[in-house]
Amino acid sequence: MGFDRVVKFLLSCLLFLGLLFAAFPSQAVAEENTLEVYFFYSATCPHCMKQEPLMExxxxxxxxxxxxxxxxxQNPQVWDNFREEYGISNAAVPRTFIGEMSFIGYTEQEGDLEYNPVYNGYSGYRNQIIQAxxxxxGIDIVLPEEAEENSSSGLPWYVFSLSGIYLVSYPFVRPHLKSSQKQRYWIGGFFAVLILxxxxxxxxxPDALIQQFARQLPFPLFVSIVALADGFNPxxxxxxxxxxxxxxxxxxRRDMTIVGTTFITTSAVMYFIFIMLMVSVGSVFIEQYGNIVLVVLGILVTAAGIINIKDYxxxxxxxxxTxxxxxxxxxxxxxxxxxxNLQHSTRDRRFFATxxxxxxxxxxxxxxxxLGCTAILPTVYMASLVQRCQGGINLCGISWTALYAAIYVVPLFAILFNFIYSFKSARITEKQGRVLKLVGGSFMLFFGLVMIAKPQLLMLG
Structure with missing residues (x-):
C-alpha cells in the first residue's frame, strides 16, 4: 500500500519536530490552516482495514x-508517546486522534458520541469520526457513493490456463502412466499446479480488492471450510x-453407538480446549509482533502441507x-x-462404566x-479468529471455536453411522490414506502461502 515510505518520511519529520520543540506535541500542526489527524492501526486488524480507506x-x-x-x-515508540500524552493504557487499535479527542475502534454504523472509560476514548462510529x-x-466532508462494482475483467484469470493445459494433456500422457506410482505423480502434479x-x-x-473480498466473505463459511478440511484427518x-x-x-449396535459417540464427543471437547489454549498464546504474540508471527506460522503450515503432499x-x-x-x-x-470390558458388562454393569x-x-x-496431525489447520483458524474477536479469549472466540470443534467431528460421526449401519470391520487402505494426505496437504500449502504473502485474506467478515 506504499505505507512504508510514508511512515519513514513522517517519522523523520516527527523526530525533527521533537528536536525543535523538545517535546512531543499532542496536536502537531504542519501549516496554520491544516488539521493533522493521527491514525494508528495494525496490519493484522480487520477493523483497521475497514477504516483505512476512509482515512485515505x-x-x-x-x-x-x-x-x-x-x-x-513498526512504530512502537510513536504509539507509546501518543498513549502517554493522552493517558491511554490500553493498546487496542484502530485509534484515531483528532485534536483533543481520540476514537477507539471503527464501525460504519451510525451512533451517538459515546465515551468509553475502559479505553479512554470515544467509540469509533464513522459518523462521529467524520463530525469531529x-x-x-471547519469544513464539510462529503463521502462518495460506495462503488459496488469491482470489475472482474481486470482479474488475472489467465493464470489458471496452466491448470487447463495440464488437464488437456492427460490423453497424451496416459499411455505413459501405467504404474500406480506414475499415476500418483500425474495427479499430484495437477494439485501442485492448481494450488500454485x-x-x-x-x-x-490488488491488495484493495483482496481486502474487500475478505471483508465480504462470511466468517462462518471460512470456519466451516477449514474445520471440515481439518476433520478429514487420516x-x-x-x-x-x-x-x-x-x-x-x-x-x-447399542454399545457401538454409545462408545463411538463418547469417543467422538470427548475428541471434540479435547480439540476445543487445545484450540483455545493455542488462541490464548497466539493472541499475545500476534498482538505484539503482528505480521512476523503470521509469516512464521505460514512457514510452519506450508512445511506441514509439503510433508503431507509428500506422503501421497x-x-x-x-x-x-502420521x-x-x-x-x-x-x-x-x-x-x-x-x-x-463391554463383553464382560453383560454379567457386571460396572464393566460398562469402566x-x-x-x-x-x-x-x-x-x-x-x-497433535502433529491436527495442529496445522487450527493455526490458520487461530490467526483469523484472533483478528476477528480481538484476542479470541472471550465469548466471540469461544462460540466460534465451539462451532469449529462441532464441524471437525462431522466426518467422524459419518464413519460411526456407516459402521452402525453396516456393522462390518473395516480399515483405511493405503490408497485412501494417500488421497487424504494429498487433499489435506493442498489445503495447508495454500493457506500457508496466503499467511506468508497475503495475510489480508484472513481479515474475514
Missing amino acids: YIDETYEEIDVISYEVT IENQA SLFWFVTLV CAFTVLIILLSLLTYTKS FFFKKNISL LSNKQQVAITKRASSIVR AIGGTVVLAAFVNLVE
Missing part, C-alpha cells in the same frame, strides 16, 4: 486535513476405525505427520481393553498423540 480518502480529497498513519508494530474532523477543520495457480492469482490481485480416522472395528465383536507419493517415508506403527499398536491395545471411562481416556490420549 479524506487525506487525498481535502487539503485542509493531513491524515498521518502509523502501523503500531469537520468541527476541527491459485496462489499466483491471489498474489496478482490420524483421527485410523483411531476411530480401529476402535469401531473391534467393537463389531461385541455384536451390539512416498507414504510414511522419512518425515511424516501415527507410527508403535502408536497404532498402543492404541489398539487400549481399544481391545474397552471391548473386553469401558466408557476407558473410552474417554483413549480419546484424550489419542488427541494428545496426534
